[in-house]
Structure formats: C-alpha cells, structure tokens
Amino acid sequence: MRQWGTGAALLLAACCVIGLSHGKLSPLPRTAADESYLPDPAMAKLTSFGFDALLADFYWLQAVQLLGGPEGARGKSHRIGALVDLVTRLNPRVDHPYRFAALWMTDDLAAVHKANVLIQRGIEAHPDDWRNHFHLAFNYFFFLGENQRAAEVLATAVVLPRAPVYLGRLAARLRSDRGGLSAASAFLATLLQGAEDPQAREAYEQALQQVETERLARVLDRARQTFRERHARDIVSIDELVTVSPSVLERLPPDPFGSGWDLNKEGVIVSSGIGYRYVPQIDATNRQRIRQTTEGRTSGG
Amino acid sequence: MSKRLSVIAVLAGHTLRDAIRNKVLYVLLMFALLMIGMGMLLATLSYVERDRILQDVALSSIRLFGAAIAIFIGVGLVHREIDRRTIFTILSKPVSRADFLVGKYLGLVATLWLMLAAMSIGFVGVSLVADAPIGPSTFAALGAVGLELAVLVAIATLFSCFATPFLAGCYSLGFYLIGHITRDLRAIGEASDSEMMRTATAWLHRILPDLESFNWTIEAVHQLPISTSEFAWAAVMGVAWCVAFLTVASLVFERRDLR
Numbered sequence: 001m002r003q004w005g006t007g008a009a010l011l012l013a014a015c016c017v018i019g020l021s022h023g024k025l026s027p028l029p030r031t032a033a034d035e036s037y038l039p040d041p042a043m044a045k046l047t048s049f050g051f052d053a054l055l056a057d058f059y060w061l062q063a064v065q066l067l068g069g070p071e072g073a074r075g076k077s078h079r080i081g082a083l084v085d086l087v088t089r090l091n092p093r094v095d096h097p098y099r100f101a102a103l104w105m106t107d108d109l110a111a112v113h114k115a116n117v118l119i120q121r122g123i124e125a126h127p128d129d130w131r132n133h134f135h136l137a138f139n140y141f142f143f144l145g146e147n148q149r150a151a152e153v154l155a156t157a158v159v160l161p162r163a164p165v166y167l168g169r170l171a172a173r174l175r176s177d178r179g180g181l182s183a184a185s186a187f188l189a190t191l192l193q194g195a196e197d198p199q200a201r202e203a204y205e206q207a208l209q210q211v212e213t214e215r216l217a218r219v220l221d222r223a224r225q226t227f228r229e230r231h232a233r234d235i236v237s238i239d240e241l242v243t244v245s246p247s248v249l250e251r252l253p254p255d256p257f258g259s260g261w262d263l264n265k266e267g268v269i270v271s272s273g274i275g276y277r278y279v280p281q282i283d284a285t286n287r288q289r290i291r292q293t294t295e296g297r298t299s300g301g
Numbered sequence: 302m303s304k305r306l307s308v309i310a311v312l313a314g315h316t317l318r319d320a321i322r323n324k325v326l327y328v329l330l331m332f333a334l335l336m337i338g339m340g341m342l343l344a345t346l347s348y349v350e351r352d353r354i355l356q357d358v359a360l361s362s363i364r365l366f367g368a369a370i371a372i373f374i375g376v377g378l379v380h381r382e383i384d385r386r387t388i389f390t391i392l393s394k395p396v397s398r399a400d401f402l403v404g405k406y407l408g409l410v411a412t413l414w415l416m417l418a419a420m421s422i423g424f425v426g427v428s429l430v431a432d433a434p435i436g437p438s439t440f441a442a443l444g445a446v447g448l449e450l451a452v453l454v455a456i457a458t459l460f461s462c463f464a465t466p467f468l469a470g471c472y473s474l475g476f477y478l479i480g481h482i483t484r485d486l487r488a489i490g491e492a493s494d495s496e497m498m499r500t501a502t503a504w505l506h507r508i509l510p511d512l513e514s515f516n517w518t519i520e521a522v523h524q525l526p527i528s529t530s531e532f533a534w535a536a537v538m539g540v541a542w543c544v545a546f547l548t549v550a551s552l553v554f555e556r557r558d559l560r
Contacts, residue, residue, distance in 0.1 A: 042489070050481035053518045054361040057354045061346045093523045096349040197348040 038082050041089035048090065056090035059083050060097060067199055073104040077111035080104050084118055088125075095129070096196065098122025102135040103200055112143045130167070131194060133157035138187045141174060147183075151175040164190065181218075184211050209256045213271045216253045220261060220269045223248045238262065238269065308396055309404040316408020320374055321415070329373070330416055333366035337423045341431060352433035356522045359427055363420045364446055364518070368477055370416055371450045374409050375457025376469035378402075383559060392559075399551040406458050406547060413450045417443070434524050441532055442521030448539035449515035453477055455546035456510070462554045480512030510542045 038059075039047075048055045063083040066076050073080065084101040087094060098119050105115035116139055122132040133153050141150035151174035158168045170186050188211060192204040223241050226248045228234055235241060238261040241249045255261055257273025264270045270277055320326065340358030344351035382388035382405075391401060421443045428435050456476045460469035483506040490502025514535045520527050 042485075046482055046485045046489070049478050050513055050516045051361050051365070053357045053522065057343070057357050060350075060354075061343070064347050091519055093519050093525070094350065094353070100349075 038086055041086050044086060045090055052090040056087045056094065059090070060087045060094070063087065063097070063100065067104070067197075072199060073106075075107060077105040077107035078114075081111060081114045081118065088118065088121055092121070092125045095122075095126065098125070098132055099135050102139055103203075106143060109144075112139055115139060128160055130157040130160040130163035133160070134167070134187075134190065137174075138191065141187065142184060147174045181211055181215050185215075210274065212256045213274065214277065216256070217261075217269050217271070217277060219253060220249075224269065234267075235263075305397075305400055309400050309407065312391075312396075312401060312404025313407035313411060316405050317411045317415075320409060320412040323374070325373065326370060326412070326416065329366055329370050330419060333362050333416075333420050334423045336362035336366070337420065337427055341427060344431070352428075352431060353522050355431050356424075356428060356433055356439075357518065359424045360442065360446075360518045360521060363417070363424060363443070364449070364516070366420070367413065367417055367446055367450045368453055371409075371413055371453040372457050372470055372473045372477070374412060375454045376461050376466045376473060378405050378409065378458050378461040379554070380461060380466050380469075388559060398554050402458065402462070402551055402554055403547060406454060409454050409458075410451050413454060414447055417447050417450065436524050438517065438521045438524050438527050441527045442517035445515040445517050445532070445535060448536055449512055452510055452512070452515075452539050452542045452546070455543040455550070459546045459550040459553070462550050462557060476510070477512065480510045481516070483509050483511050484513045511538075514538060 044055060045052055060083075063080055066080060066083070067073055081101060084097050087097050098121065101115045101118040105111040105118075116136060119132055119136045119139070122129075123136065126132060133156055137150040137153040137157070140146040140153060151171045154167050154171035154174065157163050158171065166186065170183060173183050185208065188204050188208045192201060192208060195201040195204055220238070220241065224235055227241055227244070230246065230248065231244065235244075238252065241247065242251055252261060255271045255273060257271050259271060259273035262270055262272040264275060268277060337359040340355040340362070343358055344354040347354055379388070379402075382391075388401070392398065424443070425435060425439075427433075428439075453473065453476075457469060457473040460472045464472065483502075487502045487506040490499050493499055493502075517527055519525070
C-alpha cells in the first residue's frame, strides 16, 4: 500500500514537472526560430536517402503555409523562391509549384527574374503544358514590360495541346506593341480562369479591377482634355465634366471600386478607392532600375 | 535436387508460419497503415496536387516500414534459431547449411511480400477514396518495392550470419541508406575535378547495390510510363544481388562455429 502511495506521489510530481516545463518551453517548432535556413538542394537530395518526393512535399507544404499570414505573400518572394527551388530540384515532376513561384514572386525585380528561371525549369519538365508558357509570358509583359519576349513565349505555347485559341491573337497584339490594357485584361482573365486557390483568384480579380479602373480613368483623361479645349481652363473637380455646360460627358462612368472619382494631390484623376493610377509593371523604382540596367548595358558597349 | 527443393520449401513454409505469429510485425504493419491514412490528412494542407502528396506519403510509408520490417526480421534469422536451439535439430538432419539459409530467407521474403500486399491494399484503398490515379506505374512501383525488400532481407541475412542482431541491424541500415545515395554520389563525383574522386564514386556505384533502381515513387505518383525493359533489368539486378548476398552468407555460415 505504501509502495502504491509513493508511486502515485512520484507520478503526480512528474506530471506537475512536465506541465511546468510545457509552460516554460515555446510551443513553436524549432525551425520557426530560424526561418531563413533551408538546405542546399543537392545536399537535401543526397540526405533524403531516396525519400526525395516526400521531402519535396514537406517543403511544398511550408511554401503553401507562407501565404497563410495576414500579409499573404508580400515580402516573402525570396523565401518562396528558395522553397520552390528546393521542391522542384527534389521532385522536378511537380506541376503547380512552378506556377506558384511565378504567381507569388513579385516583390521586386530580382524575385521576378528568379521566378522566370523557375517557370522555365517548369517548361523543361512539362514541355506540353501551355500554362507554364503563359505565366512566363505574363511575367515578361506585366512585370518586366518586355512585350516582344512575352510574344515569343506565347507563340511557342499556341501549338501546345489544350492551348486556348486566343493565345495567337494575344501574341500578335504584343508583337505589334499594342499590348496595353486590353492585353493585360486578356492575360489576367485567363489567369483568373485557371486560378486554383482563393488567394490567387483574389489577387487576379483585384488586378483586373485595377485594369478596368485604369481604362475608365483614361476615358476621363480624354474628357478632361476636351473640357480644357472647350473652356480654356482645367477642371476643379471631376463633376465639372458633367455639370459645366456644354458638358463633355453625360454622366461619369461608375468606379469599379465603388467609391467614386477624385483628383489626387498631383491633380491626376484617380479612383478614390485606390488613390493612385495603375501601372502594369512592378513599380516606378523597378522601372527606373530596368532603365538604368539597359542604359548601363548600352553605354558599356 | 527435388529433395533439396522440398527441404527448402518446408523450411520456407515453417519460417513463414513462425514469422506471421510475431506480434511486432503487426504493430509495424498497423503503423504503416496509419501513416498511409495520414497521407489523406497531410494532403489537405495543400490546395493543389493533393493526390500527389497523398500518394507520396503513402508510398514512402510502404517503403520505410517495409525496410524496417525487412531489417527487423532479417537480422534475427540465425540468432533466433541458435537461441532456441532449433538450428541443431534441423542441421542434424540431412539439410545443408546453405539450404537452411535459403529456406529461411525465402520464408522471410514471403512474409515480407504478404505485409507488402496488405500495405498495397491500404494504399490502393486510400487512393480510390481520394480519387487519386492508379495505373500500371503504381503496380510497377509496388512490385519494385517488393524487389528492394528482397535485396534488403538478403543483406540482413548475410549480416545475421556473423553479427549480433543489433550490429546486423546497424550494418543493414547502413547498406540501405548508402544504397539509396550511390547514384547521387556518382553524379557529385562526375562533377568533381579530381579523377580519383570520379573513379571512386563510379566504383562505389558499381560495387554497392543501387537501391534507387527500385524507387519509382515519382513515376507512380505522376503516372509516368515505366518501360518494361527498365523494370525487367531492375528485377534481374535485384535477383542477382540476392543471389550474391546469399552466396556470401552461405560461405560465411558454413564456416561459422555454432557452439
């Protein structure tokens, strides 16, 4: 009986110590403390001892979880790139991860270039899949402003199985350098149609909405120019396009964001829902960088 | 000759009956089936290619637990018989040591293949429930796992002839791990500037069993075609390795003092 009592007391004490230790230790996995560490793909393949496909899944799930936070993929392009690189080297036959990289690696120019390298590897692994070509073309057109290269990539996709018939028209439009908003719209609509996750759908829907907003803002820009010519002055508010007689517009087009049109601090017509004008490339800093790189190459010979 | 074959068959049958009574095997099998089922849960963490993740996890579990069972039952092959002193009764009859070893080996392979069949049924069942693709590549990959496990039991049998079960387990595990990286080592060696490194890694690939020849997980999961000749050559190589390991094991076992 005494032995049972001692045993029970020891068990209780042990349980208390375990409970106390749990309270003192972090419940997070140790890897979270050093998120930056990822093994070299060649070393990971070697040490997977034939379980490379399983290891690829492990890193793929890590990549997917990165989108789970409130900030989504913002600021995580390079981490996503490293993870997708690892996944695709461990199992080159994976399908979606290549496009996942193209979709979410858009933080800066270096990330887009790295995504292009990954999607090109995807094209090598799945040469008959038109979607990888399409994503690569989209990156060239949308983020890098390289319409000719985008057209070349699309032209190779036209003949692939199940490729939509309009790819040829889109390539021709890009080749003739009439890319612009309609091409962006066509690209985004196709991507939206094939989007496999809700976050990607949301991103494409927003981008499409921005393209549509820009199209309507350009209509207003033209109306503003007509107003200047007719009244020899600029508008003070957007409403003047409709209210000042003779009016240049019967009514203002509806703002896709639902919040109405406004003049920003620089006097540019914007949707008050987003507050800026849409540019179909990453951002001004990157375009500046592209220009500098191109100029550097030209002057360098 | 037919008498030798019947002796081997009797020994194999006895080993199979003995092995399937081992409760540890059922625990390992249960864990394997649990892991195969876990694949369904893990797959839900991804929004795409769930089939791939499910089948990757399931096939890897089959390979991992299959290897664990192969090593577990293989390393105790001789030791268990000496421990129970049954080996003396058997060898006092007109049964050669080589026949004893081959009979025991075949019984263990049959046990393993039964376990593999149970795990494969679990795999196919889970795949059907999840609507994941099942095709010729799936069955070829499962068949190749069977070949790999047969080679692994032969390796474990060899080590069980002269080492304690613990050491034999360590050696077999070492062979299993290195058998899966000799291809990669060779590729690394080929990229090296050193001629010695290139030759060494190429030889290592030749003289050690290349267990990656039996790993068709990626082909099975992505339903890629596996050529008949490739499968046939892998099978030929597997059988040759089994014969080689069993021959060495017989030679070692012949000289072993069992007292």
